Amino acid sequence: MKLYSDEELAEILDQNIFHQISEAADRLGLECYVVGGYVRDIFLERPSNDIDVVVVGSGISVAQELKHMLGRKAHLSVFKNFGTAQVKFHDTEVEFVGARKESYSHDSRKPIVENGTLEDDQNRRDFTINAMAICLNKSRFGELVDPFNGLADLEDGIIATPLEPGITFSDDPLRMMRCIRFATQLNFQIEDETFEALERMADRIKIVSGERIEVELNKIIMSPHPSKGFVDLQRSGLLNIILPELAALDIVEQKNGRAHKNNFYHTLEVLENVVAHDGSLWLRWAALLHDIGKTRSKRWEPSAGWTFHNHNFIGAKMVPEIFRRLKLPMGAEMKYVQKLVDLHMRPQVIADSEVTDSAVRRLLNDAGDDIDDLMTLCEADITSKNEGKKKMFLENFRMVREKLADLQVKDYKRLLQPVIDGNEIMEMFHLQPSREVGTLKQYLKDAVLDNKVENEREPLMKLLMEKAKSMGLIRVEN
Structure with missing residues (x-):
């Protein structure tokens, strides 16, 4: 200045x-x-x-x-x-x-x-x-x-309106989003009377199109510290209208003296960690949405406390509706975010046990070209205040990354699709596209991924014949 x-x-x-x-x-x-x-x-x-x-x-x-x-x-x-x-x-x-x-x-x-x-x-x-x-x-x-x-x-680093803020925001409710966006981009504070008007008039944002809201949200997400903007969106009540799935995470429940963490503020920490890695817009969206399934999956189990089983799978199913509502692109960008939300627990599961070739090979197959971004998201997801625990998680992820690099060097990616494909299976057993064809394909793929056989025609053909026989697709002569 x-x-x-x-x-x-x-x-x-x-x-x-x-x-x-x-x-x-x-x-x-x-x-x-x-x-x-x-x-x-x-x-x-x-x-x-x-x-x-x-x-x-x-x-x-x-x-x-x-x-x-x-x-x-x-x-x-x-x-x-x-x-x-x-x-x-x-x-x-x-x-x-x-x-x-x-x-x-x-x-x-x-x-x-x-x-x-x-x-x-x-x-x-x-x-x-x-x-x-x-x-x-x-x-x-x-x-x-x-x-x-x-x-x-x-x-003074203040965002204020020229006229009474109620008039300014009522005239054009998109200005409420712009208010928070400018405060986030410039690291300014919103003047008290102006913020009170945001809270009072938040409901007016409903007349603004999803496209206009999307533009402002993306600018907040791409700010140097987007968490500031999402805190203001939450405090003002705007977030509950435009992204209620995220706003719903801002709760801590306690039972029998046991409480879970505030998943809203955890999400913002993850987002900031991704920003520190210069994450792209869509990686930042993946960070923002990675735990949205926790509200719907939360359960109390007396032996384990609060659990969020399958929250990644539930969250991934929520992503398309969020993108559709906010007029975000429904093509490759949405599928990328959905994939990362779905897979973000997998590296942790692998790291918690022995890091086997088979598990890492499956992860590499499912993540494809997005494996590096997935690992960045998973590392960003470590927000524990226990430094010993944090160090252990990061060391585990380092081992996963090493194994990934080793498998990539060996060009396993190229070999993950079995040499016998679905068309050949249908021709061999006189089948139309069906569940049986899918079962046989997956059986061969699992065998390759689990390193039971080399991805070569002869051993795979032997396995295929055994499986087909067990499914009654090959007539057994008496």
Whole structure:
């Protein structure tokens, strides 16, 4: 964070594109300002490629004038329905909009828009740190207009709304997600009155589409410390509406003096551990959802205490519905997350007993190319405060990784599919696709995985004939 005078801001904006915008606006006799994230990021000393310009009057006319000045190398797009225009020039994109004021009906995010003043336009912005504007007209070039003390909030690390937060959030409920997203990305605190409005108005998020919520959730997940955002989502009540399966983990039950851990905060620890490994977006989603099956699988057993048997399997079955509801991609990304949720207990089971070739080979076969991500998730899942126990788990996983590497070097992956396939089995025994074919295929595959025979035709054929005979598929001569 760095403070600048108007003269210093003029020097920062001493770039051809801003002088050209200035000249275009002055030719038309219109006030124009660079606003929003670009201004905020100047003070945060962060690079920003999004240049938003507000014109008191027609933003489209200034965009058209700029295009005329820049010539053929510039590309102009006009969106008359929204009163906006975009100019692309080399690697620079500038969005133009006329200053406006907005009003909303209770059940819609679509505003009724009227022409307005710069003050009207700043009033409608989401947060004070995004409501600052810098004048681009030649006579006032570099002058900061900050009616809501956004600069002070930026310096203090506070997220607050320009107007009463109930009005801001009621007008556009997506701003509640954006509030938490900005606080997470910037590591800021949400101002008390603003947070109270989040709690009070959380139910309004229901009118926002899954696609818009997905965008904000993904930005929170990809933040340096996403757990901060999920704590705020939970505290505000928003999480219970948009991702109730995760919110439901925030409970600790006790019986006969025995309690289980809080699986919500455990999940956030796992997520942070994955982030520390630079995990991808979908690996982070897998971390976030890896224990969602625990609420439905939780049981009290007098001899064992609280148990969560098959929570991985139950959780994996919940993943598609969550992705569908949040409009997340239902293809390879969903299947990847589902697979990791399903398999995340397997390396632990292997590590708890003797690390055999057979068990590791099956894990490698089931995880496929995602084996490294699965192991990263499993290691991230170790959140015990007992350092001795933690060290033991990590050592066990190290042994699993060593065995995986050894098997990969031997190219077992290539050999995991038996040389006798289903088509040949059907032809040999005159079968149609059926349960019997599946049984025979799995029998041969298990034999290879368990290292009972080499993946070679002769020994496999012998096993196949024995199994087929036991199933009555081969007539026995008397």
